[in-house]
Amino acid sequence: MRSDPHVHAAGAALADLVLKKTGVDVARCYQCGKCSAGCPLAAEMDFPPSQIMHLLQLRDLPGFAEMALRSHTIWLCLTCEICFCRCPMELDIPKVMDALRHEALARGMVHPKAKDILAFHRAFLDSVRVTGRLFEMGQVVDYKLRSGHFLQDMLQAPWMFWVGKLHLLPERVRDRRALKRIFARTRRAGEKRP
Amino acid sequence: MKTGFYPGCSMKGSAREYSESLLAVARELNRELPEVPDWNCCGATAAHNLDPDLALALPARILAAAEKDGMDEVLVPCAACYSRLKVTRHELLEDEQLRQRISGLVEADYRGSTEVLNILEWLSRVPELEKHVKKPFQRKVACYYGCLLVRPAGIVKFDRPEDPQTMDLLMRKLGAEPIDWAFKTECCGAGFSVSRTDLVAKLSGHILEDAVSRGAEAVIVACPMCHLNLDMRRPNIEKRAGKKISIPVIYITQALGLAMGLPAKKLGLQRHKVAVKISAANAAAKDI
Known part of the structure; x- marks a missing residue:
């Protein structure tokens, strides 16, 4: 992939960063689609997992890497590990999703619909x-403040x-x-x- | 051989009946389960979603504390905690540089001598479990493993990743009849219970409907998150499905406790959202 004519002059492609952080070389994915077929939330995603891999494979063709980072998909991934389990190339796709989430956070590119999911994770930490x-009670109060869903689960x-x-x-502790x-x-x- | 116990946060709160039933069963089996000294949260989904170092550091502190206490292995009954501890152990032992860096972050050195054990592994090691059964659990059950007990297969190295058998074999020993079904290891929606309840209702609904349509009388679980979604989120599941789904969801330790003849209250069955109207003995027995 080093000789790829599409490599952006500005610096390393997102695919290189993913390789460095996760050890997963996205170029090895041959787009069989088993990950997307098995993903329990593929129907809810803007790009199913195999398309996220494809966006990364396109390297720095303008805009594609950013589409992956700005996707709803990376926040919907539940890390159920079924994609990794079925991948014929044994690519650790959930780990790639983790790396993309970290990068989307660092670059301020979180999908707007992921705000509740993110609010929950932050309240947890x-x-x-x-x-x-x-502390479950504290987390729920924190989540309500962060998300604005004050009435949710009032009877629970x-x-x-x-x-x-x-x-x-x-x-x-x-x-x-x-x-x-x-x-x-x-x-x-x-x-x-905060 | 010293076996420690890592309860994790849910077992102290929303899943306390899992802990109650485990400890009740352990007492009957004469197994001691000392807690890992001053254990902390494993970080669960939130840590690995937001911060890769934190995702390794929190479990590393737990593993180091267990090792320092001389524990040869730690029983981690929560499948999500089990996954985080198991993955961390794997990553640290694969990469010495990473191990040293994380050790520095947590001010404690984990060398890898303490193993991580899930609930099914622990129960499978009880010799002649059948001999402890006083009231056979004569019911058709759907053994639901969820994702993280069996995956990622290369790291957990436990049972088959898509059609596991360990829980089925255990339930058979208790006198139950495990059904063959399609959702054994499908995801319940896990950590989206609060933030995307709509998706949990959908995924968990599919699981329950398959179990019911194949004649199961109870779903057996080994994970607090699976229980939370299948049991406590039942009103959301029913609303989405547009029908009543009354199949109870029981922890494997509760099923074992019932089969051993322990009282339902000691096993925390009264804490479920969906009433458990079946006892361990056969269908003719009085409801609990």
Whole structure:
């Protein structure tokens, strides 16, 4: 692929970054489509997994890499691993999706429809950063504030409390400072953690 | 041989009946399950979606703590936590440079001597499990493995990735009749339970409808997220399907507990959204 005439002069293609971060060489994908056939959410995606791989294969033909980063697909991927399981070239597609999510975050290219999914993940990590363990009640409140879905599951919480599944106080790690240091050291560029 | 226990966050909250039933069963089997000292959250889906280093660092701290405590293996009953710990162990042992860098991040060194064990592996090792069965679980059951117990196959190296048998064999030992069905390892929607409940209703609905149409009387699970989506999200599933779906969803440890004759309350069956109206004994037995 080094001799590819389409390589953008400005720098490495997204495919090269993916190779570096995941060890997956997208050029090896021969577009059989098994990943898209097995993906439980392919019908909801703007590009099924095989097309994401194709966008990466087109390297720096203007705009294609960005289409992959701006896709809804990368946020809908549930990491169920069925694509990787069935890929005849044994390409770790879920790992590629992870790398694309990280890159989309860093470049501020997150698909607008992914905002609730992202809000949930951020609320989750907020909770873990503070207490070291997930505090479900705190996470849900945090998620509501981030997403604006205040009325969602209003009846679920009292029921959960009633059957003893929802705690009002968090479980906490003793050495919370150690957890905070881990979070501080792993903070990535472009990822805001208020 | 010291076997530790990593409960993970859900088993302390929304999936506490999984923990209750596991510990009740372990007591009956005379197995000690000490918790990993000062364990933290594994980071689950959120960490690997947003931050690759954090996704390895959080499980690495857990593994290091277990190793330091002299645990030869850690039982991780939550399939999602199991996956994160197993994948982290794999990645760190594959790449010495990465291992050293992550060790630096967590201020603890994991050398790889502590193995990671899932619930089915742990239960399969109980010798002569049949001898503990007092009330055979004489029901048709759909054994639902979900994604992460069996995949990625090259890393977890456990059972067949699309038609696994371990849980089916265990349930057979309890006296049940596992059905042959198509959704054993299909995804339930996992971490989208709150953020995309609509998609969970769709995926989990397909799973339940297949189990019901093939005559299953209960779905057996080994993952808190699968249980959450199939049980607690039942109203959403029913609304989307436009019909009532009353099949209960039972943790493998609850099924085992019932077969051992433990009281339903000790196994946390009263905490389910979908009422569990079947007992371990045969259909004629009184409902619990």
